Amino acid sequence: MKILLIAHNTFRECVRDKILYNLVLFGVLIIVSSLILGSITIGDVTQVIINLGLSTLTVFGTLIAIFIGIQLVYKEIDKKTLYSLLAKPVHRYEFLLGKFLGLILTLAVNIAVMVLGIFASIFYLRHSIHSSDIHILLAGILILDELMLVVAIAILFSSFSTPALSALFTFALYAIGHFNTDIRVYGSTSMSFLTKALSQFLYYLLPNFGNFDIISQTAHGGFIASEVYLYSLLYGLVYSACILLFSILVFQRKNFK
Amino acid sequence: MPVVVSTHSLSKKFRVGFWKTRTVTALDGLDLEIHRNEIFGYLGPNGAGKSTTLKLLMALIYPCSGHAEILGQPVTDVSNHRILGFLPENPYFYEYLTAEEFLTYYAGLFGFSSYEVRIRVDRFLRLTGIADARKLQLRKFSKGMIQRAGIAQALINDPEIVFLDEPMSGLDPIGRREVRNLILRLKAEGKTVFFSSHILNDIETLCDRVAILNRGRLVGAGLLKDLISKQVSHVEIIISGMGIDQLRQVLEPAVSVSQVGTTMKIEVDADTNLNPLVSAIECAKGKIISVNPVRQTMEDYFLKVIQGGTNNPPRHQ
Numbered sequence: 001m002k003i004l005l006i007a008h009n010t011f012r013e014c015v016r017d018k019i020l021y022n023l024v025l026f027g028v029l030i031i032v033s034s035l036i037l038g039s040i041t042i043g044d045v046t047q048v049i050i051n052l053g054l055s056t057l058t059v060f061g062t063l064i065a066i067f068i069g070i071q072l073v074y075k076e077i078d079k080k081t082l083y084s085l086l087a088k089p090v091h092r093y094e095f096l097l098g099k100f101l102g103l104i105l106t107l108a109v110n111i112a113v114m115v116l117g118i119f120a121s122i123f124y125l126r127h128s129i130h131s132s133d134i135h136i137l138l139a140g141i142l143i144l145d146e147l148m149l150v151v152a153i154a155i156l157f158s159s160f161s162t163p164a165l166s167a168l169f170t171f172a173l174y175a176i177g178h179f180n181t182d183i184r185v186y187g188s189t190s191m192s193f194l195t196k197a198l199s200q201f202l203y204y205l206l207p208n209f210g211n212f213d214i215i216s217q218t219a220h221g222g223f224i225a226s227e228v229y230l231y232s233l234l235y236g237l238v239y240s241a242c243i244l245l246f247s248i249l250v251f252q253r254k255n256f257k
Numbered sequence: 258m259p260v261v262v263s264t265h266s267l268s269k270k271f272r273v274g275f276w277k278t279r280t281v282t283a284l285d286g287l288d289l290e291i292h293r294n295e296i297f298g299y300l301g302p303n304g305a306g307k308s309t310t311l312k313l314l315m316a317l318i319y320p321c322s323g324h325a326e327i328l329g330q331p332v333t334d335v336s337n338h339r340i341l342g343f344l345p346e347n348p349y350f351y352e353y354l355t356a357e358e359f360l361t362y363y364a365g366l367f368g369f370s371s372y373e374v375r376i377r378v379d380r381f382l383r384l385t386g387i388a389d390a391r392k393l394q395l396r397k398f399s400k401g402m403i404q405r406a407g408i409a410q411a412l413i414n415d416p417e418i419v420f421l422d423e424p425m426s427g428l429d430p431i432g433r434r435e436v437r438n439l440i441l442r443l444k445a446e447g448k449t450v451f452f453s454s455h456i457l458n459d460i461e462t463l464c465d466r467v468a469i470l471n472r473g474r475l476v477g478a479g480l481l482k483d484l485i486s487k488q489v490s491h492v493e494i495i496i497s498g499m500g501i502d503q504l505r506q507v508l509e510p511a512v513s514v515s516q517v518g519t520t521m522k523i524e525v526d527a528d529t530n531l532n533p534l535v536s537a538i539e540c541a542k543g544k545i546i547s548v549n550p551v552r553q554t555m556e557d558y559f560l561k562v563i564q565g566g567t568n569n570p571p572r573h574q
Contacts (some may be wrong), residue, residue, distance in 0.1 A: 084348060088319075088414075
């Protein structure tokens with residue numbers, strides 16, 4: 001109950017934040033402009049709209065997840081709003097989970113609006129929605145799963161670091177996570193046992209954001225095997241839960257000077 | 258009176274500097290006991306460790322050694338917070354919320370029903386005088402109004418023990434009087450109030466007992482009436498009918514004499530035998546208007562213990 005109250009307040013905080021409006025507006029503009037791009041494209045116009053729409057959703061979702069995520073906890077500590085909140089019967093883990101869920105809720109609403117925008121664009125051009133278009137919705141859910149992981153990472157860093165450093169660390173981990181498979185491939189080609197072992201270790205330790213990359217497949221109408229989809233979904237959930245657990249452990253021991 | 262808050266050898270050190278190699282002692286072996294239904298004043302100069310104590314009691318920071326208890330439970334037990342109210346120093350709340358939304362949010366954290374939340378929010382908005390600004394976002398509040406909102410959130414659960422860190426800060430004279438009355442009302446309702454302040458007059462007016470902290474150490478504590486009225490610091494005698502030179506001739510050279518308007522003021526130590534002095538003045542045809550034993554004020558006591566404590570060893574290690 002308390003977690004939900006904190007989540008609700010975080011959602012309200014995000015909704016009243018100007019950064020969110022700027023990013024959402026820009027995202028909607030790009031989806032709308034895909035209609036214009038589609039009209040000058042040779043071939044399947046919907047492919048362009050889906051591709052551009054989902055890519056926009058990922059990029060702006062990631063920006064929101066990082067920029068709001070790093071500030072969520074830091075701002076409460078910096079402005080000391082946390083002092084009065086934690087003097088209420090609220091556990092520190094409840095606070096952290098509430099903040100996390102609040103931002104996830106914001107991102108979910110954001111994704112829902114943008115996915116609806118993509119569907120509207122397709123309907124405008126094709127005058128129909130096919131059952132296979134459900135892949136767009138599934139892709140949206142997987143993108144939310146990916147953003148959940150980004151938010152968890154941002155919250156972890158912001159629980160012990162400044163916003164600037166947290167943004168840097170989160171971006172770095174996000175970028176590295178997209179090349180995670182390459183690390184293993186590089187390691188497997190190496191003759192050194194140490195390099196192999198280290199690359200394997202990093203492959204399993206670092207988040208693999210490549211797991212969530214199904215945009216081009218969705219755009220081209222390709223089927224994603226349900227076990228691959230579920231594995232990716234579960235991977236995001238479990239990894240986020242682990243990061244959040246670690247954040248709670250850090251946060252539990254923190255002194256709010 | 259039963260003890261509701263206690264600290265036992267409570268110490269806190271902070272690591273400072275770029276490499277966090279130096280330590281600063283913010284609190285050094287604090288032993289305190291706060292009794293039920295008293296107004297306890299916590300005094301000390303800036304950086305004395307007052308806010309550190311309150312943060313330790315609210316489990317916002319953890320002690321390096323020692324422990325603290327509220328109603329016999331360790332302060333880290335969050336369930337205790339149901340019966341506590343806390344106003345932090347220079348509070349800053351969610352500026353994007355209106356006063357009403359803010360109090361509704363905080364009241365909800367206690368698990369009250371929505372009806373109960375509405376009743377309480379309304380009551381405390383009125384009690385703290387910000388009911389007219391209930392729909393205004395906190396970002397548009399003045400410092401004094403924020404302080405009032407802070408007091409409202411501290412009382413929203415009708416707490417048994419209220420911790421107020423500099424509650425008069427930012428308030429105008431009317432606001433200060435209102436908060437003073439509110440604190441007295443809390444005591445009348447059977448609550449315990451722990452408040453820290455720089456303003457000695459507030460402490461003197463309100464508190465039953467005080468503790469004075471300097472450089473993280475407790476340098477004085479006790480019942481206010483004992484601290485400020487037990488000791489007569491000196492005696493003032495007001496005389497008329499004599500000039501200052503004439504008076505100096507009949508008194509011992511060590512006695513302090515000054516002219517106040519058309520009268521003379523003599524100040525002597527509290528333990529001075531006044532009989533020979535009075536006889537000497539009467540023989541010289543002087544008229545004694547008053548003899549006033551001057552008692553120690555809170556300010557005198559505060560300055561005495563603080564200045565006495567300045568020889569403490571350095572806190573940097």
